[in-house]
Amino acid sequence: MTSDNNEIKKSDQINDSDDRKTVKRRTVLKALAGLPVLGLFAYKLAEKKKYDTDKKNKVLEELGLKDFDAPVLMKNGGPKGELLRVGIIGYGARASTHANALGYIHPDDVEKRKANNTLEDFLFQEDLNVALAGICDVFDLHAERGLATARSTVRAGGAKDPGVPVRRYKTYQEMLEDKNIDAVMIATPDHHHAPITAAAARAGKHVYCEKSLALGEEELNDAYNAVKESGIVFQLGHQITQSVVFKQAREIIRKDILGKITLIETTTNRNSADGAWIRHLDADGNPKPGDENTIDWLQWLGHTPYVPFSVNRFYNWQKFFAYETGLIGQLFTHEFDAVNQLLKIGIPSYVTSSGGIYYWKDDREMPDTLHCVFEYPNRDLTLMYSATLASGRSRGRVFMGRDASMELGNSINIIAESESERYKKHIEAGLIDPSGPMISFNPTSGKIDAVTSATEKYYAARGLTTTTINGRNVDITYLHIKEWIDCIRSGSAPSANMDMAFDESIACIMAHRSYLEHRRMEWDPAGKKIV
Amino acid sequence: MKEVKTFSTCQLTALIALRFLIGWHLLYEGFSKLLIPNWSSFGFLQESKWILAGFARYVMEHEGMLRVVDFLNTWGLIAIGLGLIFGLFARLASYTGAALLFLYYANNPPFIGLEYSVPSEGNYLIVSKTLIESAALIVLALIPTSNIFGLDMFVERYKKQKNRIKE
Numbered sequence: 001m002t003s004d005n006n007e008i009k010k011s012d013q014i015n016d017s018d019d020r021k022t023v024k025r026r027t028v029l030k031a032l033a034g035l036p037v038l039g040l041f042a043y044k045l046a047e048k049k050k051y052d053t054d055k056k057n058k059v060l061e062e063l064g065l066k067d068f069d070a071p072v073l074m075k076n077g078g079p080k081g082e083l084l085r086v087g088i089i090g091y092g093a094r095a096s097t098h099a100n101a102l103g104y105i106h107p108d109d110v111e112k113r114k115a116n117n118t119l120e121d122f123l124f125q126e127d128l129n130v131a132l133a134g135i136c137d138v139f140d141l142h143a144e145r146g147l148a149t150a151r152s153t154v155r156a157g158g159a160k161d162p163g164v165p166v167r168r169y170k171t172y173q174e175m176l177e178d179k180n181i182d183a184v185m186i187a188t189p190d191h192h193h194a195p196i197t198a199a200a201a202r203a204g205k206h207v208y209c210e211k212s213l214a215l216g217e218e219e220l221n222d223a224y225n226a227v228k229e230s231g232i233v234f235q236l237g238h239q240i241t242q243s244v245v246f247k248q249a250r251e252i253i254r255k256d257i258l259g260k261i262t263l264i265e266t267t268t269n270r271n272s273a274d275g276a277w278i279r280h281l282d283a284d285g286n287p288k289p290g291d292e293n294t295i296d297w298l299q300w301l302g303h304t305p306y307v308p309f310s311v312n313r314f315y316n317w318q319k320f321f322a323y324e325t326g327l328i329g330q331l332f333t334h335e336f337d338a339v340n341q342l343l344k345i346g347i348p349s350y351v352t353s354s355g356g357i358y359y360w361k362d363d364r365e366m367p368d369t370l371h372c373v374f375e376y377p378n379r380d381l382t383l384m385y386s387a388t389l390a391s392g393r394s395r396g397r398v399f400m401g402r403d404a405s406m407e408l409g410n411s412i413n414i415i416a417e418s419e420s421e422r423y424k425k426h427i428e429a430g431l432i433d434p435s436g437p438m439i440s441f442n443p444t445s446g447k448i449d450a451v452t453s454a455t456e457k458y459y460a461a462r463g464l465t466t467t468t469i470n471g472r473n474v475d476i477t478y479l480h481i482k483e484w485i486d487c488i489r490s491g492s493a494p495s496a497n498m499d500m501a502f503d504e505s506i507a508c509i510m511a512h513r514s515y516l517e518h519r520r521m522e523w524d525p526a527g528k529k530i531v
Numbered sequence: 532m533k534e535v536k537t538f539s540t541c542q543l544t545a546l547i548a549l550r551f552l553i554g555w556h557l558l559y560e561g562f563s564k565l566l567i568p569n570w571s572s573f574g575f576l577q578e579s580k581w582i583l584a585g586f587a588r589y590v591m592e593h594e595g596m597l598r599v600v601d602f603l604n605t606w607g608l609i610a611i612g613l614g615l616i617f618g619l620f621a622r623l624a625s626y627t628g629a630a631l632l633f634l635y636y637a638n639n640p641p642f643i644g645l646e647y648s649v650p651s652e653g654n655y656l657i658v659s660k661t662l663i664e665s666a667a668l669i670v671l672a673l674i675p676t677s678n679i680f681g682l683d684m685f686v687e688r689y690k691k692q693k694n695r696i697k698e
Contacts, residue, residue: 033680034617037551041616045562117592 059431059438064255081489083162087134087181087205089172089196090188091146094210094237098185099149101481102130103156106149125478127157128485131164134184136175138296139314141289143168171299172196176203183488185481186210187237191304191323194219197234201226206488208481210237211337212329213505215512217530220505227498235484236496236504238337242479246338248441249408253342257414257439258401259422261343262380266335267395268327268387276360276368276389277330280315287311312363319364325512326366327387328353332511335397336504337496338408339383342399346503348374348383351510352520359390372511385511404438413437506530538676546676549667550615556664557628558612564605572601579638580645587638607631615671618681625672632665 086102088095096106105113105122113119135146150166169175172192175184176199183206186196194214200207207227213236214220227234240246252258270276282288290311297309304322307313317323318330339345355370368389375382386395396407403420407413416423418434426432480496487494510521510530524531538546564570572590576597579587590596611631614624639647640662641655653660677683 027684030680031618031682031684033547034551034554034619034682037555037616038613041555041558045559049566117594 055431059426062426062431063257063439065251065257065439081129083129083131083164084485084488085131085133085164085180085182087136087169087175087178087184088132088146089136089175089184089186090192091135091137091142092187095142095146095185095187096149097475097477098187098208098481099132099146100156101125101475101478102132103128103159104132104149105152105154105156106145107152107154110152110154121475122156123154123158125156125475126482127155127159128482129159129162130485131162132166133164134167134169134175134178134181136169136172138300139290140294170296173199176200176205181205183207183233183485189300189317189323190325190329191215192302194223195303197223198226201230201232201234204230204232206233206484208235208237208484209501211333211504212325212508213501214509215323215325215329217506217509220502220509224498224502233484233488233491233494234498234501235480235487235494236337236501237477237480238334238496239476239480240334240338241341241495242476242483243410245408245410245412245441246341249406249412250342252406252412252414252439253399257404258399258406259403259417259420260380261399261401262382263400264339264343264381264383265395265398265400266332266339266383266385267397268331268335268385268389269392269395270389271392277316277318277364277366278360278362280311288315290314319362319366321365321516324366325508327368327370327389328372328385328508328511328515331387332372332385333504333508335385336383336507337500338397340500340503341495343379343381345376345379345381345383347506347523347525348510349377350375350520350522351507351514353511353514355387355515367515370515372514374507374511412439412441414439543676543679546671546674547680550618550621550671550676553628553664553667553671554612554615556612557608558616561605561608561610561612564601564608570601570605571597572604573597575635575638576600578647580647581637581640581642583634583638618677618683619686621677621681621683622672622675625668625675629665629668629672632661632668636661636665 088098096109099105100109100122103125110119113122132146132150135143135150137143137146147166147168153161164180167178167180169178172184175181184196184200186193186200186207186209188196188210190210190212193209193212197207197209197213198219201223214223280288288311292309295309295314297314298306300314301307313320318326324330351372351374353370353372355367357364357367358369360368370385370387372385373382374385396409399406399408402417403422404414404416407415414437416427416432416434416438418427420427420434423432423434423438427434432438483494486492506523510523513530514521522531523529576587576591590600607627608631611624611628614620615628636659639645641651641657641659643656651659675683678687
């Protein structure tokens with residue numbers, strides 16, 4: 001069948017004798033065969049793009065979320081306001097982060113950050129015009145580290161040497177007496193938080209205090225009154241709410257996307273010795289440094305009952321009731337703050353806790369498994385906290401509403417309820433698929449997105465879309481501390497102010513007491529006390 | 532010296548159709564990366580197992596490198612797609628396309644014991660569609676059609692003219 005044959009020589013006339021002639025029209029058309037294919041491709045590409053955009057916009061429009069602001073990274077605006085002289089009380093691991101937020105970094109950390117490529121993120125921070133002017137720690141080694149940090153010349157935001165030499169204080173009282181200190185950051189073990197806060201407020205120093213604020217009602221009331229009477233700016237050390245994701249969550253709550261919220265589930269899932277506060281050994285299994293010659297043990301103990309010095313107690317204080325409320329104080333506080341910032345739930349009417357030491361059978365008093373139920377009958381709402389130190393299985397923070405649920409973590413995923421009346425017509429029209437997230441927000445993509453494709457849904461559901469490589473990493477603790485400093489200069493109230501801290505502390509004390517006393521705790525709003 | 536290539540119409544149609552189909556796929560893969568805001572190969576590299584895992588980690592850790600990889604990926608796919616559809620430098624496009632696809636394959640091959648957090652859209656054992664597509668491009672490179680149905684016809688004529696002038 002010769003007609004079926006396509007021979008280059010024959011049919012296309014490409015041979016030497018024909019080369020000089022014009023190529024036949026048929027041949028040219030053949031050569032351009034790709035053109036209609038590309039035309040079709042371009043047409044279909046435009047159609048697909050329009051379909052995706054329309055669908056996305058329609059969902060966002062219906063939900064009233066179309067005009068969401070994309071997160072804006074702050075620019076380095078240079079020094080603002082007068083120089084603020086800050087002292088840090090308690091220079092342990094957490095204080096390093098505080099110093100970083102103030103724009104100071106230890107020379108060792110410069111090298112570490114160079115190695116893991118995060119030094120740029122630090123240097124990019126705004127110059128807050130702060131002098132790290134005082135360090136107070138009962139342990140010489142820790143204090144030395146603080147001093148070295150304050151003296152380091154590597155500063156964030158290109159800050160210049162403020163010309164204020166750093167001073168070490170042997171006691172916090174000494175620091176509070178010093179007129180050359182304007183504000184203090186408290187990062188001691190928890191049993192010192194409330195007493196130092198109260199003393200600092202009375203000395204007229206602004207306070208940034210790590211959570212949790214108080215272990216009992218009496219010291220809480222004292223700190224509350226001292227701060228209120230002095231008019232200083234107080235900020236409790238929570239940072240979750242500073243994340244971009246949280247600002248979007250706030251908008252979602254404001255627009256009532258979830259419908260009536262009746263249950264909020266918060267969790268802690270940790271499965272490591274470090275996570276269970278076993279921190280007194282170094283990488284080689286030897287006890288970490290520190291003895292009674294280098295640690296002012298009596299000052300460390302403060303008002304708590306005397307016990308002989310031990311490295312275990314010094315590093316693992318979170319295990320003991322005298323200094324802490326454990327899972328509640330260390331971890332649930334963040335959860336409570338997150339929920340309270342979003343929903344303003346305030347103090348619960350009732351709290352019930354249960355749990356025990358199920359896994360870490362060492363000398364601890366603190367439960368390693370704990371469940372707390374916080375009831376808000378006036379809000380038709382229950383807040384649950386479930387914590388384990390023996391399973392890293394991720395359980396998210398979920399707000400459950402009648403129309404949708406929201407999982408809030410590093411990203412937001414909102415899943416519509418198939419029974420929702422509000423989204424009924426969208427579900428029927430295929431605009432919303434209740435089997436996957438209807439809205440996802442991932443901080444790195446920089447904007448809220450209605451999920452359109454199956455793969456995107458899958459990634460979003462698993463949180464796999466989260467990457468911080470394209471956007472600049474900004475430390476949320478830095479943002480929280482910056483808010484505090486901005487408020488000191490402007491005189492406004494920061495987000496985790498004393499009223500918020502009070503609600504949170506009461507909720508935590510109720511939960512802790514419920515565990516200790518094996519009974520349901522009740523809040524008496526008239527008498528302003530736990531009964 | 533001249534090699535005479537003879538295809539039946541069916542053979543030629545099948546080969547050209549294959550060229551268009553793969554071209555279309557790679558072109559859209561390229562465009563979709565361009566259209567997704569802040570698309571990055573980071574997620575893909577994160578899943579990298581096997582021999583290229585070390586390289587993937589290196590790329591992920593270096594933002595500049597990641598940008599280069601992202602750029603080459605997106606525009607490489609678009610260029611290869613266009614090359615295949617237009618039949619322009621189609622042999623080069625086929626070989627680079629095959630190499631690129633093999634690179635994807637080598638980053639997450641469906642070998643026994645290598646497990647990924649993202650499920651594949653089919654069921655694979657050693658052989659995946661990516662590997663097959665890569666192999667198909669080798670076939671297209673070895674049996675070119677772009678000098679009949681494609682702009683390479685003009686390229687070939689131009690080369691011949693140049694050679695004749697030299698002679």
